[in-house]
Amino acid sequence: MGDxxxxxxxxxxxxxxxxxxxRKLAGVGFPGVKLSERFLLADLRxxxxLDRSGTSGWIHPTGMLGAMPMPDPVSGGDNLWxxxxxxxxHSDDKPGEQEILDRLRQILPERSGRQVRIGEAEWVSQFTIHRRLADRYRNGRIVLAGDAAHAHAPFGGQGMLTGVGDAENLGWKLALVVQGKANEALLDTYEAERRPxxxxVLRGTANVTKVNIASSPIGRFIRDRVLVRLFNLAGIQRWTTYTTSQLWVSYRKGPLGGRGAKPRPGDRLSDRTVVRADGGTTRLHAELGGHWALxxxxxxxxxxxTVARQRLGDRLGILRHQDEQTMLVRPDAHLAWRGSDTAGLERWLDGALERGQVSR
Structure with a gap:
């Protein structure tokens, strides 16, 4: 530790x-490329x-500008952005706080077209965008997750969502290994499911970055005259929201995935109404939270x-639903197995927990 x-x-x-x-001490490579010059970040009063009902953005010949209203836990006011x-x-030297504030005093009115007075700064920073991906996510008993495994543009909250997904995927697998309920082969499925x-995400955010920082006449024309109008369409906005939400993520092609009727093993199950053992209704996702669900x-x-509880332990909830088949749902809300015979469930558990590979 540091101390x-x-x-x-x-x-x-x-x-x-x-x-x-x-990552460095584990000897894992982190190859990639630099995609941009510096971005400025700040939480300012x-x-x-500007309307605070949503995020605003401006495309300007000198660069893009985005403004997001933020809650102010200090003063309780409504002027933190x-x-x-x-x-x-600019050079790659890291600018100081005063330099960042001076630049924003120039940038804000220039790109937004509004008169603005900058008050106190809660936090300022800067970053450059890199596209990097770890050679591997695991080296023995060292495992990488979040930005330590992948670096990309922050657009659309993709870094946060991908990191949260890493944690959800790794958590239940590591728990079973630590508890002696699974072999370490199960942990190999973490990289197999998450790295693709x-x-x-790296490919998509790199394309968004290139559009946002376009400097050539053709690039600016496509961005300013074509894409801006395109993204004002409601259908495109709905598609963008769904895509960036990562609710579509599926592991059906991975080592724990499967074929058959949808939803297939590896697919994420949407939230739904289910019935508890006491007869009360609840929502599936509310019953997971680190638990399996049958x-x-x-x-x-x-x-x-009985079969599931013998292999997975007490963190298993038994719920009723309207589907004709029984479904075993992973703690990360992805479908593990579906069927009606105990032999099929035993085969899946044997393959997943012992070999990290199930038969399709």
């Missing part, structure tokens, strides 16, 4: 950001006439429950 304290643990999860010391501004044409998604079409799924 000289020594800690010993069976596993180390590196969630220490793009400059991850854990602003006096201007998160700003992000592309600021090309990170590759897609969704049965009726109360007589005792044999399946």
């Amino acid at each position: 000289g304290q020594v800690m010993r643990a069976g596993w180390v999860i590196g969630c220490d950001g793009t400059g991850s010391t854990t 602003l006096d201007w006439d 998160r700003l992000i501004a592309y600021d090309p044409g 998604l990170a590759t897609e 969704l049965a079409p009726h109360a007589g799924a005792n044999e399946l429950e």
